[in-house]
Amino acid sequence: MNLHPRKLLATAALGITAVALMAQYGDSGDPWWEPGTGRNLPMFSTFPDSTGDITIVNMEGPIATADHPFFQNVGTNYRACITCHQPSSAMGLSTDRIRQQYVDTRGKDPVFAAIDGSNCPSLPQADPASHSLLLQRGLFRIPLPVPSNADYKLAVVEDPTTCNTSTTYGLATNTVSVYRRPRVVANLKYVLGTDGAFHLNPTVKAQLAADGRDSTLAQQAAEAMHAHEQTGRSLTPTELQHNLDFESQIFVAQSADAKGGDLTEVSGPLGAWALGFNKNIKTGPNQPLFLEASYWTKAAHGNTGHTPQTDFRESVARGNAIFMNRSFHIRDVAGMPGGPTSGTCASCHTTPLAGSNLDHPAMDVGTTAYATVAEAKAANPTLPIFKLTWNPNAAPHPYLGREIYTTDPGRALTTGRCADTGSIVM
Ligand code: HEC
Ligand code: HEC
Numbered sequence: 094m095n096l097h098p099r100k101l102l103a104t105a106a107l108g109i110t111a112v113a114l115m116a117q118y119g120d121s122g123d124p125w126w127e128p129g130t131g132r133n134l135p136m137f138s139t140f141p142d143s144t145g146d147i148t149i150v151n152m153e154g155p156i157a158t159a160d161h162p163f164f165q166n167v168g169t170n171y172r173a174c175i176t177c178h179q180p181s182s183a184m185g186l187s188t189d190r191i192r193q194q195y196v197d198t199r200g201k202d203p204v205f206a207a208i209d210g211s212n213c214p215s216l217p218q219a220d221p222a223s224h225s226l227l228l229q230r231g232l233f234r235i236p237l238p239v240p241s242n243a244d245y246k247l248a249v250v251e252d253p254t255t256c257n258t259s260t261t262y263g264l265a266t267n268t269v270s271v272y273r274r275p276r277v278v279a280n281l282k283y284v285l286g287t288d289g290a291f292h293l294n295p296t297v298k299a300q301l302a303a304d305g306r307d308s309t310l311a312q313q314a315a316e317a318m319h320a321h322e323q324t325g326r327s328l329t330p331t332e333l334q335h336n337l338d339f340e341s342q343i344f345v346a347q348s349a350d351a352k353g354g355d356l357t358e359v360s361g362p363l364g365a366w367a368l369g370f371n372k373n374i375k376t377g378p379n380q381p382l383f384l385e386a387s388y389w390t391k392a393a394h395g396n397t398g399h400t401p402q403t404d405f406r407e408s409v410a411r412g413n414a415i416f417m418n419r420s421f422h423i424r425d426v427a428g429m430p431g432g433p434t435s436g437t438c439a440s441c442h443t444t445p446l447a448g449s450n451l452d453h454p455a456m457d458v459g460t461t462a463y464a465t466v467a468e469a470k471a472a473n474p475t476l477p478i479f480k481l482t483w484n485p486n487a488a489p490h491p492y493l494g495r496e497i498y499t500t501d502p503g504r505a506l507t508t509g510r511c512a513d514t515g516s517i518v519m
Contacts, residue, residue, distance in 0.1 A: 124181035125194055128166040128173030128203075131159035139348060140181040147183050148348035148357065149279065150365040156339065162332040163339050168322025171203040174314075174336070177233070177275045177321065183345045184279040188231045195221070195228060208323060209234040213256035213270070226254065226475060232272035236320075237306075239267050242509040244484040250466055250498065251478035271501040272476060273303050279345040280368050283447035284454075285310070286375070300454045305518050306507040310337055344369040352405035360388055373445050382439050383413050383446065416442075425492045428456035428504075428516045432491070442519065455516040461501040462493060462515025469498040476500040483511040490514050 124140060126132075134156040139148045158164035163174040178184045186204075194202050205224055207214040210233060216223035226232040234256065239247060249257040249264055256270040257263045263270070285299040298308045307313035314336050318324050328336065344365040348357050357364040362383070387393055389406040399407075416438040424433040429441065430453060441456065442448035463469040469478045481502060483495035490497060490512050497514045504516035 124179075125190065125197075126164075126175050126179055126181070128164060128171065128175055131157075131164075133157055134164075134180065138180055142183075142187075142347070143189075145347060145351050145353070145356075146349040147345060148365055149180050149184065150344045150369055152342040152344060152369045161335055161339065162328060163336050166203075166322070167328070167332070168318060168324035170206045170208070170323045172206065172322050174278070174317065174322075176204050178278040183277055184343065185275045185277045186231060188229070191231060192228055195224070200224065206323075209236070209321060212254035212272075213259060213262060215259050215261060216255065226272050229475070230272075231274045233275065233321075234270050235273050236262065236268050236270050237304075237506050239264075239269055240506060240509040243505075244487045244509060245505075245511065246482045247502075248480045248482070249477065250480050251470060251476075253475055254477060257477050257479075269479070269502070269506065270477065271506075273501070276302065277345065278340055279343045280365075280447055281310070281340055281343075283368070283374055283444050283449045283451075286451040299451075300504075300518050303501070303517050304504050304507045305455050310340055342369075350405065352401050353409065354402050362388075368446050371446055374447075375444075375451065382417055382442070382444075382448065426456055426458055427491050427493075427512060427514075428453060448519075450519055454518045455504045455513070456519065457490070457503065457513075457515035457517070459515070460517060461503055462490070462497050462499040464493055464498070466498045469500060473500045481505070481511075481514055487511040 134149075134151060136151050136154050137148055139146050163178075166173045177186050179186055179190060182190050191204070194204060200219070200221060204210055205218075205227065207218050210227055211218060211223045212226050212234065213223075221228060226234075234254075247264070247269065252258045254270070254272070259265075262268060284301065299305075301307040301310070301313045307316060311333055314333060315327060318326075318328055346356075346362075346365040346368055348364040349355055356362055357366065389410040391403075391407050391410075394403050394407070418437060420435050420437055422433070423429065423436045423440065426433075434440075441450060441453075441458075443450045443452070461473075463472070466478060466480070477500060479499050479502065481497045481499060483489070483497075485495065487495060488511060489495050493514065495511060497511075499515055501517070502514050504513040504518075505511065507513075
């Protein structure tokens with residue numbers, strides 16, 4: 094059966110009346126979700142963002158969180174998964190929210206824990222400057238082991254956070270600290286590539302995290318328990334299943350735009366519903382990525398004069414056409430099969446609605462790896478810079494060779510391969 098979301102909504106095939114849907118919208122409560130409060134996460138929660146609203150949808154209905162390991166602190170530092178994957182930040186964590194929380198709690202919230210909520214645990218924790226990467230850029234410290242199969246020498250060239258040269262936390266202990274934002278814990282079927290079912294197959298292999306180091310959600314959850322929540326124990330099988338069930342069925346999308354109006358209406362993109370119901374998570378030829386070409390074009394409005402709303406919507410439709418069709422020369426990208434080529438944004442961002450890529454998720458598009466230290470510093474003055482010198486026999490990075498300056502080696506930290514330096518999962 095073709096479960097097109099628009100048809101479903103139009104015929105109310107879910108048995109949920111529009112009135113009931115509306116009643117659950119807006120039940121968002123306090124925008125900061127403390128772990129352990131036991132409040133329910135409704136089927137719909139809507140939160141303002143800088144251009145309108147986002148809506149979170151639990152496809153399977155409201156969730157009681159009282160005993161739920163995603164929402165309860167199961168570690169030793171009063172954090173839970175929800176601490177860094179907040180509904181009001183689209184299941185990630187926005188810098189606005191982080192700064193507000195710093196003001197509201199005078200920097201005492203567990204999100205600022207020394208271990209990774211500061212630039213380095215050895216810095217004076219009461220000083221906001223010690224949390225500058227989190228406060229200014231939303232970045233947590235991710236300490237990773239230098240891979241044992243690494244065919245390179247790694248040197249610290251710049252260390253603005255002091256952590257990579259620290260004798261307790263740094264390279265001396267075979268640890269590399271990179272700084273990364275929380276990834277969105279929603280819409281995960283577009284990351285894991287399971288075919289449309291609400292429940293993800295926990296054994297499906299994917300590339301999770303910026304460097305793709307976790308290949309299943311179970312592995313990722315175990316890592317988060319240990320690294321972010323500082324707990325010695327593992328999740329029980331029941332707790333793990335709760336987390337996987339939750340992560341399987343939660344979707345998020347922009348639901349209203351200040352100019353564009355309602356983005357969930359039946360004749361429009363439908364927001365998070367569409368992400369939840371969509372079965373087409375693999376790209377095929379001529380697959381529309383974000384919009385079905387027609388619904389926001391000038392023709393669709395019947396040329397009935399123009400308002401700020403129709404202007405905005407037509408602009409979105411034109412942008413979508415550019416994203417899908419405007420061809421440009423793609424070069425100096427590592428990890429894209431086939432070498433330099435002509436393509437569009439959609440040549441890399443292939444997955445319908447989400448813009449991820451299930452076949453080649455990690456590429457180096459030049460956001461973290463550079464040929465010279467000056468370039469790296471100019472782009473990222475507050476991040477550490479590493480110099481990677483690869484073994485002369487290693488297959489070189491296709492355009493940076495074997496001597497690379499980088500603020501985050503990305504996938505090379507997982508694979509130990511020169512050619513993967515700077516490759517980040519999109
Ligand atoms: C201290 C903040 C913090 C806490 C607490 C936390 N996370 Fe995360 N989470 C992150 C960061 C940062 C990343 C990105 C890591 C990277 O890219 O290396 C991430 C990434 C993820 C991802 C990968 C998503 C993707 O698309 O690749 C999942 C899934 C996830 N977290 C689930 C969890 C779960 C489950 C828990 C609780 C057991 C948890 N997180 C606790 C900060 C946190
Ligand atoms: C060669 C492949 C490729 C092409 C072409 C490409 N992208 Fe990307 N894009 C990526 C990768 C890989 C990432 C993640 C890399 C990173 O963060 O360093 C990314 C990240 C992004 C992000 C950030 C997403 C986020 O969650 O932070 C946006 C937005 C984006 N691309 C938009 C575009 C647009 C618009 C175009 C067309 C003008 C485009 N991309 C063309 C590969 C590509």
